[in-house]
Amino acid sequence: MFKGLSLFLLLISLTAHAEQWPGEQWPTAPQIAGPAVDALETYAFASRNDATHEGIRTDALLIIRDGQILYERYAAPTTAQTPHLTWSISKSLLATLLGVAYGEGRFKLDDPALKFYPALDKHPAITLGHLLNWASGLDWQEDYEYAPLKSSVVAMLYTRGHRDMAAFAAAHDSYAPAGQAFRYSSGDSNLLAAALKSMVGPQRYADYPWTALFEPLGIRHAVWESDASGTFVASSYAYLTARDLARVGLLMARGGRWNDRQLLPEDWVAFNLKPFAGYKAQQDEAVPGGHWWLNRPVDGAPSPWPDAPPDTFAALGHWGQALYVMPSEKLVIVRYGDDRDGSYKHNELLKRVLQAVRP
Incomplete structure (x- = not known):
């Protein structure tokens, strides 16, 4: 009896370890460090000039692996408690x-x-x-x-x-x-x-938005503006903390499932991640799916982010807002920014993140 019970508890322990879910707070893993992390920070958090708005100006960078916070850094005035303007990430939301x-x-x-x-x-x-x-x-x-x-x-x-x-x-x-x-x-x-x-x-x-999505995911501090007619400005005006936006990424990374609830139907997620058949590939442009962006080779063109896995997809917004999801790497990455001159490159950040998190 005790041998069977021990085996049962071991299996539960292994399952829990394999699939972490955030409760009120995110679980944390040992934070990554080393030369590759230094290189990532050199790129993402270069000295910023708030007077000229030049260069790469990262406000937040959050890396989740296996449902645990692996890396987190902010640039003032943004903090872990700041609902940040997401711009067109609102569309994927x-x-x-x-x-x-x-x-x-x-x-x-x-x-x-x-x-x-x-x-x-x-x-x-x-x-x-x-x-x-x-x-x-x-x-x-x-x-x-x-x-x-x-x-x-x-x-x-x-x-x-x-x-x-x-x-x-x-x-x-x-x-x-x-x-x-x-x-x-x-x-x-x-x-x-x-x-x-x-x-x-x-x-x-x-x-x-709160009863159907935010509350089931444990998102507590979202703001979504409406126009004068009472319609949500779905194109542009949702505000979330980096940690809250990462919950949406984890939901999508796990096929629309949150804990033991299939919040999004599997065929809906499949539609989101299917390239639009009428798209004509443009160099370095992500491929449109169902209001998400895909790292897929289409129309004879290479993947837009060649250093990231082909299953990578993202929600992207003006001035460098990004939610990246890499299911094969079990990664969710939130990057908020205030980029004004086109210096920031998705592939460069993703390449450096992968170098930092891989053994």
């Missing part, structure tokens, strides 16, 4: 939230988007799946500082579209048939956020 709604049977990928957002009535062919692939066909210009006068996203966030961002996006004309061509669009993301409101109902909508 929305995709994760939509995965919960999908699992609840609230929509199908091939549903027409106007079923949930009637303002798209002049674009009846657009489906929710098209929006998730950034393939609505809407003539959207995702230009930032380099072309603000032509920018749809600047107008949406700051000028004539800011009160009702989804309505502003829906009013755009088409440049291509829905589902045939990729064009990155913050408008597509905010149309999805407006559709979610119809899916769950206006009474539940304001709390839905």
Whole structure:
């Protein structure tokens, strides 16, 4: 009897060791050190000039392996308690939230988007799946500082579209048939956020990100701004601490499962991580999936981050925000920054992280 009980407890111990989950706090592993870590820090945390905003300006770097904190560093004023602006990581966060709604049977990928957002009535062919692939066909210009006068996203966030961002996006004309061509669009993301409101109902909508996703993951300090119409700004304005964002990464790294609960259906995660068939590869650009970015070779082009495993995927945001997930390495990496000049390179950071964590 005691021999059988000892074996049972040993198996439980091995299982617990193999798969760590954060509770209120993240478990920690012995922190990495050595020349490779020094090289990583030299790259990520170079001396920063806050007056000129030049160079690589990392605010936070958090490395999780096997569900445990392996490395963590911040640059003032950001701390472990700071909900950081994620910019377009918000888009992947929305995709994760939509995965919960999908699992609840609230929509199908091939549903027409106007079923949930009637303002798209002049674009009846657009489906929710098209929006998730950034393939609505809407003539959207995702230009930032380099072309603000032509920018749809600047107008949406700051000028004539800011009160009702989804309505502003829906009013755009088409440049291509829905589902045939990729064009990155913050408008597509905010149309999805407006559709979610119809899916769950206006009474539940304001709390839905918290009750459906944040609370099950143990995320306590998230902020997600809404526009004047009450629609979440899913393109840009979610704020999370690095540790809280890492929980979303761990959820995705483990196929949508959190502890013993399948929070995201497996087929939803598979859609997120499937390259959009209409994408034409561009050098050094990550490949679009379902509102996530993939390190996949497509269309004869090499992987965009050649020093990272091909199963690497990411949520990416303006000015260097990044959530990287490497399932084969059991790694989740959060990097927040304030990069303004293009100095920061995804592949370089990932290469140095892998050199630092590998024996």
